[in-house]
Amino acid sequence: xxxxxxxxxxxxxxxxxxxxxxxxxxxxxxxxxxxxxxxxxxxxxxxxxxxxxxxxxxxxxxxxxxxxxxxxxxxxxxxxxxxxxxxxxxxxxxxxxxxxxxxxxxxxxxxxxxxxxxxxxxxxxxxxxxxxxxxxxxxxxxxxxxxxxxxxxxxxxxxxxxxxxxxxxxxxxxxxxxxxxxxxxxxxxxxxxxxxxxxxxxxxxxxxxxxxxxxxxxxxxxxxxxxxxxxxxxxxxxxxxxxxxxxxxxxxxxxxxxxxxxxxxxxxxxxxxxxxxxxxxxxxxxxxxxxxxxxxxxxxxxxxxxxxxxxxxxxxxxxxx
Numbered sequence: 001x002x003x004x005x006x007x008x009x010x011x012x013x014x015x016x017x018x019x020x021x022x023x024x025x026x027x028x029x030x031x032x033x034x035x036x037x038x039x040x041x042x043x044x045x046x047x048x049x050x051x052x053x054x055x056x057x058x059x060x061x062x063x064x065x066x067x068x069x070x071x072x073x074x075x076x077x078x079x080x081x082x083x084x085x086x087x088x089x090x091x092x093x094x095x096x097x098x099x100x101x102x103x104x105x106x107x108x109x110x111x112x113x114x115x116x117x118x119x120x121x122x123x124x125x126x127x128x129x130x131x132x133x134x135x136x137x138x139x140x141x142x143x144x145x146x147x148x149x150x151x152x153x154x155x156x157x158x159x160x161x162x163x164x165x166x167x168x169x170x171x172x173x174x175x176x177x178x179x180x181x182x183x184x185x186x187x188x189x190x191x192x193x194x195x196x197x198x199x200x201x202x203x204x205x206x207x208x209x210x211x212x213x214x215x216x217x218x219x220x221x222x223x224x225x226x227x228x229x230x231x232x233x234x235x236x237x238x239x240x241x242x243x244x245x246x247x248x249x250x251x252x253x254x255x256x257x258x259x260x261x262x263x264x265x266x267x268x269x270x271x272x273x274x275x276x277x278x279x280x281x282x283x284x285x286x287x288x289x290x291x292x293x294x295x296x297x298x299x300x301x302x303x304x305x306x307x308x309x310x311x312x313x314x315x316x317x318x319x320x321x
Contacts, residue, residue: 103201146177184222
């Protein structure tokens with residue numbers, strides 16, 4: 001079932017319209033930088049270092065296990081060989097690369113509460129990018145629909161981050177569809193060094209009524225390849241109406257990516273139940289894909305406080321267990 005196209009919310013970060021005037025873009029950039037820097041400070045509450053600390057580490061050496069060592073780092077093969085437990089020691093990489101894989105397909109323009117999905121994704125990207133340069137790390141971006149729209153190689157510095165955010169604010173994709181598989185495969189080919197990669201999308205591919213493929217048939221293999229080399233974190237952004245339909249009578253709905261139109265009786269309880277069940281099924285499928293690939297997946301609704309959710313995630317990654 002496609003989501004209704006009416007009642008789209010006014011964005012917080014981006015300026016609506018076919019063309020963005022330079023002063024408006026600059027104002028949006030300035031606003032996003034303030035929001036992002038405030039959020040970064042929020043992340044650092046309870047953390048001693050960058051939010052990304054602990055994501056990317058390199059093996060240094062083995063040493064005999066001693067009381068207080070993290071048991072997760074015991075190498076059982078080496079321990080069996082020497083008949084004594086040995087732990088792996090790691091050292092933090094001196095320079096990290098943060099990559100943003102951003103879904104800019106037509107479905108990202110939908111929103112009924114507080115903001116469009118695109119606006120929330122743009123804001124989160126700004127926060128992650130400024131977090132990276134706050135730690136003197138490189139940051140790059142891949143903007144994708146059902147093809148690669150823009151590739152921005154990773155670099156350091158505020159000017160580079162502002163360039164990325166500006167591209168997110170002003171991007172006008174040539175295609176409407178979504179291919180997560182294409183985006184991840186391009187990432188695997190293009191980024192050779194280990195990186196921390198965030199995949200931001202609503203994870204909706206194709207028409208809900210016409211696309212019968214399972215999600216894992218679309219990007220599961222590519223994600224497994226990426227997960228073996230990189231720290232991959234999915235951020236699934238969704239709108240309240242992606243999850244449930246209000247009982248507002250007969251409406252005409254359009255799939256924003258395929259253009260397919262259909263009439264929907266939202267007063268029909270079975271229609272609303274099936275619509276919601278489809279959302280829950282997709283949620284479980286996405287969870288399964290990321291779990292099998294050894295990757296993390298966060299779920300963010302457009303009216304939720306994403307800063308608190310991201311903060312809990314970063315703090316959790318710092319703490320053992």
